[in-house]
Amino acid sequence: MAGLPLHVALPDLATTCKLGQRLGELAAPGDIITLSGDLGAGKTTLTQAIGKGLAVPADHYITSPTFGLLHEYPGRLPLYHMDFYRLGGEEELLELGVEEYLEGEGLCVIEWPDRLGSLMPTERLQLELTVNGPTSREATLTAFGDRWRGRLTILAGEFS
């Protein structure tokens, strides 16, 4: 079940980074965040900030997973950054071993999550980035399941 969406205005890059960092700090083992937004909306930038919040060492650059499909980083929790844009469907995701990550003890950040189909986890935070201007974005955060509800309330207080 989806909770009420939280809208967060991100007028500049600094606020986008602050939101990402807080998500990383609040993340718990087994969490899943799905990321959507147009090309250049800032999905990788937001993931870099999430990595900062997870204390991924600075010499591990969080780069676009478009080519490699799945990047893994050490941190307070392992970060699994995935881009499913070029995957055809569930069979390929299973071949990639994606279930192992979704059910693992790290934080999964998934770009192009619609490719998951029936593998879409019931417990997840859905985050959509909308472009308003050159550096201005709006994030819409929706909790599916119970795990993220309380934490969304915390974020609502911090970003209102």
Place this chain on the structure above:
Amino acid sequence: MLLLGIESSCDETAAAVLRDGREVLASVVNSQIAVHSPYGGVVPELASRQHLTNIEPVVAAALTQAGITLDEIDGLAVTQGPGLVGSLLVGLSFAKALSLAKGIPYVCVDHIVGHLLSIFLEEEQPAFPYIALVVSGGHSSICRVADYAAYELLGRTKDDAAGEAFDKVAKLLGLPYPGGPAISELARQGNRQAIDFPRAWLDGDSHDFSFSGVKTAVANYVRLKRQQGDELPVADICASFQEAVVEVLAEKTIAAAHSAKIRDVALAGGVGANPRLREYLQELGASRGIRVYLPSPAYCTDNAAMIALAGYHCFQEATRALDTDVYSRSHLGRPQPKTGKHSYGGPNSVDRHRPC
């Protein structure tokens, strides 16, 4: 010594025959561009299926072109990674099968090392140590190459690879995949100075790259023009975007050579086939007293001749073992895992390998 090289890390199935580490007797590349073009990028599942279909005919064509039979081959060199696991597995499994059936050893080669050494397929060769710029769809790195087996990573991308930026901008403009050739062709008719897209120089003397900002700047420009109902100046966008990327690649490479007091620079990787990058790098190098070595475009894009060449120089590591495995991310400058699963790893394993 006759080496058969096999490459299948991404969307090219390739085989080559190399004599004594110098003479290319055959180099055959079967490109899957037509297969992936409708999807705007490589589709991993389609790629591995295509490799399966192509690998035997491509190897056979290379042997025919070289005028030899499999029985005359002394050894095999095969790409182990980085790349798409499903695609890599086709090449590695094929090499293992040949090794087992014919009783010949094979050596596993890093795809990036193949690119770094590809300049040795040409007559004009740099002296060690030299600086190599490796630019492709998945990699943008500056390396110091001390000899055939020693590489130091001096700089790498912090977000998008250069080739990835080309592909994504092409997509924004509605141009076909792959984006590099489409943009470079249109750029010829455009004005490089028409739009001032940002150059990411990063901090001080950093040899790292960032191409995410210029991609976003193009996206913003296109969005604004569309909102205003203006016609998109596609050729000018292509020329100005290409110039922004090329300028940063060339300036940072020459600066890296300069600060390392190295006079020789080599270009490598698919983006190395870009005419404007080749021209810019060569002119900039000449103006700073640095000699730039350019492999022919056919040896910039993925090929098996460079894999055979890299394999020749590490053939002392050749094996007949059947338990080797592929890896998805670059291990350049780090020890490679000897056994175990693909470097996607499992939830309990940590990727300790720096991306290159």
